[in-house]
Amino acid sequence: MRGTRHMLAGLVAGLMLLGLAALPAIAAREAACPEHRPLTVRDLHRLEGPDPWASSPEAHACFGASEVWIRAVVNNPDGLGGTSTSGIKPAVFEWPQLSLFGSTREVAPGVGDGPFVGIVVAPGSGRVERTFQGRWVDVVARFEHPYAERCRGWADVGEPLSKAEAVAICRDTLVLDSIRAATGPPTTDTAAPAAGGRSTPLVPLIPALLLAAALGAWLGWRRSRLPHQAAR
Numbered sequence: 505m506r507g508t509r510h511m512l513a514g515l516v517a518g519l520m521l522l523g524l525a526a527l528p529a530i531a532a533r534e535a536a537c538p539e540h541r542p543l544t545v546r547d548l549h550r551l552e553g554p555d556p557w558a559s560s561p562e563a564h565a566c567f568g569a570s571e572v573w574i575r576a577v578v579n580n581p582d583g584l585g586g587t588s589t590s591g592i593k594p595a596v597f598e599w600p601q602l603s604l605f606g607s608t609r610e611v612a613p614g615v616g617d618g619p620f621v622g623i624v625v626a627p628g629s630g631r632v633e634r635t636f637q638g639r640w641v642d643v644v645a646r647f648e649h650p651y652a653e654r655c656r657g658w659a660d661v662g663e664p665l666s667k668a669e670a671v672a673i674c675r676d677t678l679v680l681d682s683i684r685a686a687t688g689p690p691t692t693d694t695a696a697p698a699a700g701g702r703s704t705p706l707v708p709l710i711p712a713l714l715l716a717a718a719l720g721a722w723l724g725w726r727r728s729r730l731p732h733q734a735a736r
Contacts, residue, residue, distance in 0.1 A: 536550075536551070536562075536566070537551075537565075537566035537567075538566075541573045542573045542574055542575035542642060542690050543572065543573060543574045543575070544574070544575065544576070544606055544690060545574070545576050545604055545605060545606035545618075545619055545620060545621055546606055546619060548560075548563060548574065548621045549619040549620075549621060551563040551566060552621060559673045559674070559676035559677045560676055560677070560678075561676050563647070563678075564647040564648075564675070564676045567646075567647060568647065568648070569646060569647060569648040570646065571644050571645075571646055571681065572644070572645050572646060572647070572678060573642065573643070573644055574604060574621075574642075574643045574644075574645065575640065575641070575642055575643075575686050575689065575690045576604035576605060576606060576621075576640070576641065576643065577604065577605045577606070577607060577608050577616065577638065577639065577640055577641070578602065578603070578604065578605075578632075578633060578636040578637055578638065578639060578641055579603055579604075579605045579610065579615070579616035579620070579637070579638060580601070580602070580603045580633045580634075580637060589659065589660045589661045589662075590657070590658065590659035590660065590661065590662060590664060590665075591657070591658060591659075592655050592656070592657055592658070592665065592670050592673060592674065593655065593656055593657075593658055594627075594651075594654060594655065596624050596625060596626065596627075597624055597652075597655060597673070597674050597677055599622075600622030600623050600624045600625070600677075600678075601623075601624070601625040601632075601633050602622065602623040602624075602625050602632060602633050602643070602680060602683075603616070603620050603621075603622055603623075603633070604620055604621050604622075604623060604641075604643065605617070605618060605619075605620045606618050606619065606620075606689075607689070608638065608640075621678070622678075623643060623645050623678050623679070623680050624649075624651075624677055624678065624679045624680065625679075625680045626649075626651045626679060626680065629680060632680070632683050636683060636685065639685055639686075640685070640686040640687065640688050640689065641683050641684065641685060641686050642683070642684050642685075642686045643680065643682075643683050644680075644681045644682045644683070645678040645679055645680050645681055646678065646679060646681055647675060647676060647677070647678060647679075648675050649674075649675075649677075649679035649681075651674075651679055652671060652674035652675045652677065652679065653671060653674075654674075655667075655670040655671050655673070655674035656670050656671075657669065657670040
């Protein structure tokens with residue numbers, strides 16, 4: 505009985521230590537992945553980092569293949585683009601056509617003020633950047649878009665990205681599903697909890713949970729054996 509009690513005590517102690525160790529990671533993930541909808545440009549900008557046109561594994565990890573609802577202002581300055589000796593095709597993944605800003609303020613005609621994010625517009629969606637220029641919109645986009653499977657690397661100099669590498673980058677990029685006019689900026693009255701996305705996964709914690717339980721039980725068993733060994 506004494507050995508059983510020590511094993512149970514060790515098991516409980518191991519589980520408690522695992523729970524305390526997991527709390528910071530869970531809290532950090534919940535803080536990093538916004539749960540409200542619609543999202544703002546600043547919400548996405550915090551996840552995507554300093555380059556608004558780069559693919560975003562961090563944001564992709566938050567939302568998976570779920571719909572991402574964003575309320576923002578369309579503001580597409582002229583003169584974007586450039587030349588390169590390598591990249592990804594279709595070219596829309598290199599230069600997203602839809603630039604979303606968090607306000608209607610401009611620092612120059614057609615140039616929005618503040619952070620922005622780029623959304624890929626697949627062929628056949630129309631010239632949405634012109635239709636909604638300067639207007640508040642509700643955008644629904646997603647990572648892991650089927651259009652991303654068409655991506656491939658190209659290079660005039662050196663080795664191009666492999667098909668798998670190009671597709672992985674494109675799957676980390678938001679592609680437009682739909683867009684419509686909105687009444688104005690998001691407020692606390694219109695924001696709602698997310699209906700989709702990824703929550704903190706518990707499955708990866710299972711091996712650690714079992715290990716902590718086994719370690720706690722073993723330590724409890726060892727403690728129960730020590731008095732007997734000392735009496736010999």
